[in-house]
Amino acid sequence: MPPSGAAAASPAGARRRMWPLYAAGFTTAFGAHGIAANLGGFSSDAVTSLLVLGGLLALYDGAEVLLKPLFGSLADRIGARPVLVGGLVAFAVASGLYVVADSPGWLWAARLGQGAAASAFSPSASALVARLNPAAKLGRAFGGYGFWKSIGYTLGPLLGGVLVWAGGLRLLFAVLTVLGAAVAVWAALAVPGVPPLPKVRQTVLDLARRLADPAFLAPTAALAGATAALSVGVGFLPVSGRAAELGTVATGAAVSVLAACAAVVQPRAGRALDEERLSTRTGLLGGLLVTAAGLACAMLPGLAGILSAAVLIGAGTGLITPLGFAALAARTPAERMGQTMGAAELGRELGDAGGPLLVAGVATLASLTYGYAALALLLAAGPLIALAVRRPRRGDGPAPGVPSP
Numbered sequence: 001m002p003p004s005g006a007a008a009a010s011p012a013g014a015r016r017r018m019w020p021l022y023a024a025g026f027t028t029a030f031g032a033h034g035i036a037a038n039l040g041g042f043s044s045d046a047v048t049s050l051l052v053l054g055g056l057l058a059l060y061d062g063a064e065v066l067l068k069p070l071f072g073s074l075a076d077r078i079g080a081r082p083v084l085v086g087g088l089v090a091f092a093v094a095s096g097l098y099v100v101a102d103s104p105g106w107l108w109a110a111r112l113g114q115g116a117a118a119s120a121f122s123p124s125a126s127a128l129v130a131r132l133n134p135a136a137k138l139g140r141a142f143g144g145y146g147f148w149k150s151i152g153y154t155l156g157p158l159l160g161g162v163l164v165w166a167g168g169l170r171l172l173f174a175v176l177t178v179l180g181a182a183v184a185v186w187a188a189l190a191v192p193g194v195p196p197l198p199k200v201r202q203t204v205l206d207l208a209r210r211l212a213d214p215a216f217l218a219p220t221a222a223l224a225g226a227t228a229a230l231s232v233g234v235g236f237l238p239v240s241g242r243a244a245e246l247g248t249v250a251t252g253a254a255v256s257v258l259a260a261c262a263a264v265v266q267p268r269a270g271r272a273l274d275e276e277r278l279s280t281r282t283g284l285l286g287g288l289l290v291t292a293a294g295l296a297c298a299m300l301p302g303l304a305g306i307l308s309a310a311v312l313i314g315a316g317t318g319l320i321t322p323l324g325f326a327a328l329a330a331r332t333p334a335e336r337m338g339q340t341m342g343a344a345e346l347g348r349e350l351g352d353a354g355g356p357l358l359v360a361g362v363a364t365l366a367s368l369t370y371g372y373a374a375l376a377l378l379l380a381a382g383p384l385i386a387l388a389v390r391r392p393r394r395g396d397g398p399a400p401g402v403p404s405p
Contacts, residue, residue, distance in 0.1 A: 016190055017132060017190055017191055017192055018129070018132065018133075018141065018144065019186075019190070020183060020186045020187040020190050020191050021084075021125045021128055021129055021132075021145065021187070021191065022144055022145055022147075022148040023148070023183045023186060023187075024084065024088060024121050024122070024125040024183055024187065025122070025125055025145050025146075025148050025149040025152065026148045026149060026151060026152040027088070027091065027121075027152070027176075027179055027180060027183050028118045028121070028122045028149070028152070029148075029149040029150070029151075029152025029153045029156060030152035030153075030155060030156045030159075030160075030176075030179070031091065031095075031114055031118065031152075031156075031176050031179075031180075032060055032118070032153075032156065033152070033153050033156030033157055033160070034155075034156035034157065034159065034160030034163075034172060034176070035060075035111070035114075035156075035160065035169075035172065035173075035176075036060070036156075038157070038160050038161055038164045038169065038172065039169075059108065059111045059112045059115055060111055060112075060114060060115035060118070061115065061349055061352065061353060062115065063112055063115030063116045063118075063119055064115050064118060064119045064122075064345070064346075064349050065346060065349045065350065065353075066119075067115075067116055067119035067120070068119045068122065068123050068342045068343075068345045068346050068349070069339070069342040069343050069346050070119075070342070071083055071087070071119050071120040071123060071124065071338075071342060072123040072124075072127070072338040072339045072340070072341050072342020072343065072345070073338060073339045073342065074120075074338070075123065075124045075127055075337075075338030075342075076127075076335060076336060076337065076338040076339050079193065079194060079195055080124040080125075080127045080128045080131065080194055080337075080338055081124075081128065081187070081191055081192075081193050081194060083120050083121070083124040083338075084120075084121045084124040084125055084128060084187055084191065085121075085184050085187050085188050086120060086121075087117045087118070087119070087120030087121030087122075087124060088117070088121050088180050088181075088183050088184035088187060089180070089181070089184045090113065090116070090117035090120065091113075091114055091117035091118060091121065091176070091180035091184075092176075092177050092178075092179075092180030092181040092184065093113070093117075094109075094110050094112075094113025094114045094116075094117055095110060095113075095114060095173045095174075095176040095177040095180060096173070096174075096177040097109055097110040097113065098110035098169070098170065098173045099170050099173050099174045099177055102170055107169075110173065114176075117180075122345060123338060123341040123342040123345050124338065124341075125145070126145070126325065126341040126344075126345070127337040127338040127340075127341045128191060128194060129141050129142060129145050129325075129329075130142075130325075130329035130332070130334075130337050130341070131194045131334060131337055132191075132192070132194065135329075135330055136274055137274055138270075138273075138274070138325075138326040138329050138330060139269070139270035139271060139272070139273030139274040139322055139323070139326045140267070140270045140271050140274050141270070141326075142266075142270055142321070142322040142325040142326050142329070143266045143267035143268070143269060143270025143271060143322040144266075144267055144270070145322075145325075146262075146263075146266035146267075146270075146318070146321045146322050146325075147263050147264075147266045147267050150259055150260075150262045150263035150266065150318070151263055153234075153259050153262075154256060154259035154260060154263065157255075158256075160172050163175055215327075215331040216328065216331070216332075216340065216343075216344075218284070218327075219280070219284065219323070219324035219325070219327040219328050219344070220324070220328070220343070220344050220347040221347070221382070222284045222287065222288060222320050222323075222324050223320060223321065223324040223325070223344060223347055223348050223351070224347040224348055224350055224351030224354075225288060225291070225320075225351060225378070225379045225382075226287065226288075226291060226316065226317040226320040226321060226324070226351070227317070227348040227349075227351035227352045227355070228351035228352065228354055228355025228356075228358075228375065228379075229291045229292075229294070229295060229313050229316065229317060229355060229375065229379060230258070230262070230313065230314075230317045230352075231351070231352045231353075231355050231356050232295070232355045232356055232359050232372075232375060233255070233258050233294070233298075233309065233310060233313040233314075234255055234258065234259075235356050236298075236356070236359060236368060236371070236372075237251065237254050237255060237258070237298065237306055237309060237310060238251040238254075238255065239368060240298060240305075240306055240368060241254065241303075241306055243368070244301055244302050244303065244306070246303060246306070250303060250306075251306070254303075254306045254307055254309075254310045255310065257307060257310040257311060257314065258310035258311075258313055258314040259314065260314065261310070261311050261313075261314025261315050261318060262314040262315070262317050262318035262321070263318070264318065265314070265315050265318030265319055266318045266319075266321055266322050267322075269283060269318060269319045269322050269323060270322040270323075270326065273322070273323055273326060278323075280323050280326070280327045283319055283320070283323040284320055284323055284324065284327075284383075285383040286319060286383075287316045287317070287318075287319035287320035287323070288316065288320065288379050288380065288382065288383045289316075289379075289380060289383050289384075290312055290315055290316035290319065291312065291313055291316030291317055291320070291379055292316075292376040292377075292379040292380035292383075293312050293316075293376075294308070294309045294310070294311070294312030294313035294314075294315075294316055295309065295313065295372045295373075295375050295376035295379070296372070296373070296376045297309040297312060298313075298372045299369045299372050299373060324344075325341075325344070328340055328341070328344055329341075355375060358371070358374060358375055358378070359371035359372065359374065359375055362374045
């Protein structure tokens with residue numbers, strides 16, 4: 001059913017109420033990658049070993065895995081706007097903890113608080129993107145949302161590194177404090193209230209059936225696969241660059257190309273979906289195959305292999321992300337939107353963790369080349385099976401028919 005949003009607004013008014021949601025997406029991406037990319041080079045008093053570094057990195061993602069479905073359901077119960085604003089305020093407070101109390105213990109507390117807060121405002125922002133836009137514009141809406149998240153992923157390591165160089169980690173946390181507070185105020189003033197809708201009581205069995213439905217599983221699996229490839233590209237392409245004796249500038253540029261391609265493709269993919277020039281099924285199938293091809297290119301030695309991998313992985317994930325979220329929003333009852341977005345975000349977090357673990361595990365046993373190959377085969381398996389056993393249906397629209405990659 002089409003999403004149920006607020007009262008109709010002029011095109012300019014509709015754009016104004018979306019910008020704070022885009023800013024929230026930027027905030028979670030910038031906060032996650034800006035700090036994660038700069039913790040390792042911080043100081044010996046807080047990050048004393050690789051184990052400590054791994055723990056600090058895992059805190060943020062661990063909180064999101066555990067809490068995103070819970071906050072998504074809360075958004076359905078009390079409304080997504082209060083959860084969005086509350087999460088942004090909590091993000092600002094958690095960031096400010098380390099600014100005020102500069103000590104290793106408070107760094108752990110701040111990082112955990114940031115992850116918990118992002119678990120609240122990230123799925124709420126996704127739910128509001130769906131609720132505030134008609135079904136015919138969901139592709140554009142999620143394309144814009146994904147674009148600004150990609151910008152956050154791109155600027156996080158770069159701008160975060162500049163801030164840490166200029167004033168230490170406390171300056172980066174101070175900027176995040178101001179950013180979270182500013183976006184919270186902006187959202188409170190500009191995002192309209194979208195009241196929770198009455199819903200039929202749902203049992204655990206009903207929830208399990210809904211989450212096991214291919215209309216949920218297919219786009220969520222595609223989103224998880226895309227996130228796995230993106231995480232692997234960001235984390236392991238620099239390793240391939242060093243093995244090829246490329247400098248840090250070249251490998252850093254490759255990662256930036258990956259994020260830039262994802263940012264450029266997402267709005268265009270969403271627009272093509274809305275204009276019916278691209279179906280969800282075709283887009284997800286094609287996106288997974290392009291992403292798998294990018295991972296295959298990463299197996300090639302030298303700069304050409306790394307750059308082609310960055311371009312294809314970025315383009316493939318940029319194609320999948322808005323189409324996957326638009327498909328979920330189009331098939332989800334409005335009163336369950338927060339729960340669905342929270343569960344989908346959980347799937348992405350599992351892909352974010354599972355992709356690097358798979359590649360690292362295979363690389364440990366064989367080599368990084370085989371690690372790339374393993375993930376490429378996994379992502380390509382679903383689309384290839386779907387193309388082999390199923391013919392496209394007429395009017396193939398928002399409901400994807402691609403099995404789990």
